[in-house]
Amino acid sequence: MASMRDIKRRKESVQSTQQITKAMKLVATVKLQKSRQRAENNKPYFNMLYDTICSILAKTRNVDHRFLKESKTNKKAVVAITSNRGLAGGYNSNVVKAILAADLPKEDTFVYAIGKKGIEGLRRKGYTIHQDLSEVINAPLFGDAMELTKQLLTQYEAGEIGEIYLAYTNFKNTVTQEAKVIKLLPIDPEDFDTTSVADDKLLMNFEPDDETVLDRVIPKYMSNIIFGAFLEAVASENGARMQAMDSATNNAADMIANLELSYNRARQGAITQELTEIIAGADAVG
Amino acid sequence: MAESKMTVKIIAPDRTFYEGDVSFIEFNTIEGIIGVYPRHIPMTVVIAPGVLKLETAEGTRQAALHSGFAEILGDSIKILAESVEWPEEIDRNRAEEAKLRAERRIKDSSMDANRAELALKRAVVRLSMTKH
Numbered sequence: 181m182a183s184m185r186d187i188k189r190r191k192e193s194v195q196s197t198q199q200i201t202k203a204m205k206l207v208a209t210v211k212l213q214k215s216r217q218r219a220e221n222n223k224p225y226f227n228m229l230y231d232t233i234c235s236i237l238a239k240t241r242n243v244d245h246r247f248l249k250e251s252k253t254n255k256k257a258v259v260a261i262t263s264n265r266g267l268a269g270g271y272n273s274n275v276v277k278a279i280l281a282a283d284l285p286k287e288d289t290f291v292y293a294i295g296k297k298g299i300e301g302l303r304r305k306g307y308t309i310h311q312d313l314s315e316v317i318n319a320p321l322f323g324d325a326m327e328l329t330k331q332l333l334t335q336y337e338a339g340e341i342g343e344i345y346l347a348y349t350n351f352k353n354t355v356t357q358e359a360k361v362i363k364l365l366p367i368d369p370e371d372f373d374t375t376s377v378a379d380d381k382l383l384m385n386f387e388p389d390d391e392t393v394l395d396r397v398i399p400k401y402m403s404n405i406i407f408g409a410f411l412e413a414v415a416s417e418n419g420a421r422m423q424a425m426d427s428a429t430n431n432a433a434d435m436i437a438n439l440e441l442s443y444n445r446a447r448q449g450a451i452t453q454e455l456t457e458i459i460a461g462a463d464a465v466g
Numbered sequence: 467m468a469e470s471k472m473t474v475k476i477i478a479p480d481r482t483f484y485e486g487d488v489s490f491i492e493f494n495t496i497e498g499i500i501g502v503y504p505r506h507i508p509m510t511v512v513i514a515p516g517v518l519k520l521e522t523a524e525g526t527r528q529a530a531l532h533s534g535f536a537e538i539l540g541d542s543i544k545i546l547a548e549s550v551e552w553p554e555e556i557d558r559n560r561a562e563e564a565k566l567r568a569e570r571r572i573k574d575s576s577m578d579a580n581r582a583e584l585a586l587k588r589a590v591v592r593l594s595m596t597k598h
């Protein structure tokens with residue numbers, strides 16, 4: 181049995197770790213609230229963009245547009261959104277796993293990585309990082325998403341890449357976050373629900389014409405999806421960290437209770453032993 | 467003309483910028499400045515940098531609207547603005563600097579002239595709004 185002093189020291193160390201995890205959990209909770217609010221503020225904008233694209237596509241069926249066509253090159257780009265900090269449970273490794281499961285060939289994929297942890301994970305799996313935009317996730321701005329979209333579109337239009345994917349963690353609620361990979365370009369008209377478009381919108385006129393509007397709307401749609409993904413990723417990161425730290429705090433509490441028990445047992449054992457020794461000593465003298 | 471109203475909703479990526487009833491709205495599109503009264507035909511237009519004017523019951527309000535697009539549907543207008551600000555949110559010094567920078571870039575042929583042109587337009591709109 182470990183000595184009393186050892187057990188005590190171990191208990192103290194677990195206690196101070198518990199204090200840290202507890203503090204981290206509180207910080208993550210506050211941050212979660214904020215980031216969730218931001219993610220929700222983005223929803224109306226996103227929904228309307230989606231509706232607009234639906235109505236354009238409903239009206240102009242079979243439109244021949246470069247953003248809708250399959251491209252010839254089989255090179256791909258993926259925007260991987262992870263976090264800069266660890267201690268968030270499976271948050272980062274789930275994104276990496278999702279990318280691996282999405283069947284993106286290692287040699288033919290340009291990785292636009294956001295988040296140091298994801299970069300480490302993807303490098304280990306053999307991906308080359310095309311660009312490191314890690315600082316973005318600390319405080320995502322719409323301008324960042326626009327800048328990234330522009331880079332992706334330049335590459336897309338130059339024919340260097342044929343498909344663009346986005347890997348991020350979808351924030352479902354405080355306890356469930358889901359890492360997923362979605363396709364940004366080329367846009368698949370099947371993804372848009374064109375059947376439920378209201379009749380009055382079918383009379384919609386597009387100025388100057390459908391294609392120009394589609395041309396302008398799709399980059400905006402992309403930057404908004406990316407921006408929305410930033411916000412969701414931040415919310416998910418904090419949610420995941422909150423949960424991870426919550427279970428760490430609980431585990432620490434369990435450990436402390438166990439150590440307390442063995443400490444008391446060791447103490448009781450020591451007292452009993454001492455008593456036995458005294459009695460035995462007294463017997464020998466008497 | 468009879469006073470009729472239409473609901474205007476201006477949505478920016480991170481907030482709902484404005485929501486309310488107006489009798490007239492004016493803004494700049496890539497096809498030129500347009501003014502919209504209630505019961506307009508359904509139309510979607512792409513916005514160019516310019517001044518947004520709203521005739522509300524309380525009076526005229528202005529804002530700097532830089533990019534995005536608008537969906538006009540008879541009695542309601544939705545504007546998706548990537549960048550929009552009230553005059554009191556504009557930093558005059560910053561706009562002044564941006565204007566000078568853009569002008570310099572337009573002269574310098576090695577820079578992207580289209581981008582500088584857009585930046586100049588934005589700066590001019592911002593400055594014109596804060597003048598009075």
